[in-house]
Amino acid sequence: MNQKVDWKEVVELYDRYKSGRKVAEDLNISWTQVYRILRKCGVETQNPFSKGTPNQESEADEELQQILTGELLGDGYLTIYNNCKNACFRHASKHREYSEYLLEKFKIYDPHILSRSVGKNKYFHLTTKSNTYLTKIYNQWYNLDGKKEKIIPEDIELTPLVIYHWWVGDGGFNNTKNGQSFANIHTEGFRKKYVDLLVEKLSEIGFESSLIREPRMKNKEFGYYIKINQNDLYKFITMMENNLKCFEYKFIIDFERYKNRSIYRHRFSDFNNGILKGNKKESHKFNHYISNKNRIINIDHIISSKTKFFSQKGLDQISKYYEEYKFLHN
Missing domain, CATH: 1.10.10 (Arc Repressor Mutant, subunit A)
Known part of the structure; x- marks a missing residue:
């Protein structure tokens, strides 16, 4: 200024x-x-990154602990500034909505947001005040043979809330040349042994995944990202709950782009089993209808259809579960 x-x-x-x-x-x-x-002017001040007395500890509740874990896997980080004894949490996002969401979640650490422009882009930087509890977490995540390198604790637990914060930070969809779709999570900044640990933890909760090497990374210890198995894609995405408009695009599987019909059938398996409830005749019609379409079907088309392809009972059942299966919309 x-x-x-x-x-x-x-x-x-x-x-x-x-x-x-x-x-x-x-x-x-x-x-x-x-x-x-x-x-x-010689005025005695409190360190701007401190909270209360240096030894005061504000321990996060279970929800915030999971949020913090997910953020540390993704875009968030802990740091100890010069002349500070304790760590603070920092996060940067181009989405004001998400920064304000985190501002509320981390309120016990008295956070603030500063906006900065980089070229045509505007970013929102959130910083909390320092706290001894955050220092304890810092020591768990930034300690590799005495060096302050970011690691992943062996006892990490991947809950839906942890994965949600990890996904919105570093996750995204990828479409291959043959039309198959995958969910990728970028973990290139961690050493391979820690990415292996994450793959193992995902497997423990029912999601098969594999490591993909980023060829542009020269250091072979780094540069690995995680690819969620195609068959687990729908289950993986629907496991998480998103209420933020800025991240809606991360939870919409664009099936118009993905030409592999096995994805269609996988996506509709829960719908079919849930709605047609053992009615083999209706179920067969439904599977036939899905597998022979070159694009995603729209539930409105089925409901408004005057064709006798489905029985009235089948259409009534589909209508009954309309709200529950909104994912059928284009």
Whole structure:
């Protein structure tokens, strides 16, 4: 900031608020400039990254622990700044909605968000205050033979909430040349032995996956990402619950792009078994209808169809489960 600032006003506001960030907001300057002025004026301040006394510990509840685990697998990280004894959590996203969601989830650590523009893109940087509990987690995740390298704890547990935060950070769909679809999770920044651990943990909860080597990575210890088995794709995506509009695209399998018909049949297996409930005649009609279409069918088409391809009972059953099986929409 190059604007002129009344140092006396900065000191008076800090004496009133006891918060450098609040002073920065009132004067429309950076909080770093506020603390620089306060130091030059000899004003004793609290470290902006601290929370309460240095030994005060605010332990995360079960939900926040899972969120933190998922974020550390993805785009989030813990760090200890110079002159700080404890760690704070940091995260950057181009989605304001997600940053504000994390702001609420990490509220016990008094987080704040700063927006920064990089070219035409705007990013939202979330930083919490430091805490001894976060330091304890930091020591579990950043310790490789005494070096501060990010690792994955052996006792990590992959719950749906953990995987959700991991997926929205580093996951995405991939379409191969032969039309097959896969869910990929980028783990290139971890050593291979830790990615192997994640593959093992995914297998334990019913998701088969494999490692793919990124050929552009020169260091053979790194550069591996995870590919979820095609047959587990639908089950993997629907296991997670997403309520954020900014990530809707990460939970829509675009079957128009994927020409492998086995995906269609796999996707509709639960629908078929759930709706037609052992009615072999209707079930056979349904499977025949699905497997002979070159595109995803729309449930509205089935319901509004005047054809006698399905019995009225079959159509009634499909209509009954309309809300439950919204995934049938194009």
